[in-house]
Amino acid sequence: MKKSFVTIVLLFAFVHSYAQAEGKFRVGLDLGYAIPAGGGAGISFSIEPKYNIKDNMNVGLRIGVAGSTRDLLSFSNSSNRKASATTSYVATYDYYFNNGVGSLVPYLGSGLGYFNFATIETFSSSDTGADVGGKFGGLIRGGIEWNKLRVGLEYNIVPKSELQTFNGESSGTSPNSYVGITVGFFIGGGKWGN
Numbered sequence: 001m002k003k004s005f006v007t008i009v010l011l012f013a014f015v016h017s018y019a020q021a022e023g024k025f026r027v028g029l030d031l032g033y034a035i036p037a038g039g040g041a042g043i044s045f046s047i048e049p050k051y052n053i054k055d056n057m058n059v060g061l062r063i064g065v066a067g068s069t070r071d072l073l074s075f076s077n078s079s080n081r082k083a084s085a086t087t088s089y090v091a092t093y094d095y096y097f098n099n100g101v102g103s104l105v106p107y108l109g110s111g112l113g114y115f116n117f118a119t120i121e122t123f124s125s126s127d128t129g130a131d132v133g134g135k136f137g138g139l140i141r142g143g144i145e146w147n148k149l150r151v152g153l154e155y156n157i158v159p160k161s162e163l164q165t166f167n168g169e170s171s172g173t174s175p176n177s178y179v180g181i182t183v184g185f186f187i188g189g190g191k192w193g194n
Contacts, residue, residue: 022055026189028150032182036084037175040070044180048092052189056096062111062139064088066156066178084119086176088156090139104146111139115158119174131161131174148187154180 027049034042043066050060067085090113098105116134135158143152158176 021189022052024052024189026050026052026058026186028060028184028186030150030152030182030184032180032184034066034068035179035181036068036070037177037179038070038082040068040082042066042068042084042178044178044182046088046182046184050092050094050186050189056098058094058189060092060094062088062090062092062113064090066180068178082119082121082174084117084174084176086115086117086156086158086178088115088137089113090115092139094141096145104144106142106144107152108142109139110141113137113139115156115176117158117161117176119161119163119176121163121174131163133161135159135161135176137176143182145186148185150182150184150186152180152182152184154182156180 027047030044030046030048032044032046034044036042044064045066046062046064048060048062050058052058065085065087067083069083090111092109092111094107094109096105096107113136114134115137118132137156137158139154139156141152141154143150145151156178158178160173160175162170163174
């Protein structure tokens with residue numbers, strides 16, 4: 001009960017919405033840990049120029065790269081390895097929750113854009129499946145900013161693609177969505193605080 005009360009009080013403290021300076025530009029740089037929907041792990045990097053359309057919201061263009069690998073074992077003791085790389089160009093919108101009295105600011109955001117990917121999957125039977133292409137997708141994200149530091153969690157929603165062998169035969173599908181846990185900073189745009 002005590003934890004619930006503290007959580008509710010903190011949420012109400014952040015709901016009064018003011019933020020940094022309207023009309024200013026900023027550029028964010030984020031490095032992160034990528035977790036593909038099909039399992040595995042990787043890294044991500046993005047640069048995101050933004051424009052503050054209001055004191056508590058901005059629009060931008062996230063240009064990102066994420067790479068991941070995984071190694072799966074089947075019941076027949078044959079191995080299955082997969083590597084993928086994704087570049088993205090996503091128009092973004094972020095909304096900031098700040099009452100103007102602190103430098104710790106939570107945010108929520110979303111975006112729509114184009115994800116370009118390359119996937120290679122190899123099997124111990126010497127078969128290889130690959131897919132190179134692109135799809136439209138989106139993202140939802142949230143996190144906090146403290147002064148110029150940014151920590152976030154995002155889900156990149158990208159439709160599945162079909163893997164094909166080099167002979168053109170279908171070898172299954174590959175999930176392209178991934179979760180990103182990011183840490184970064186931004187330059188410009190004003191400063192959170194009093």
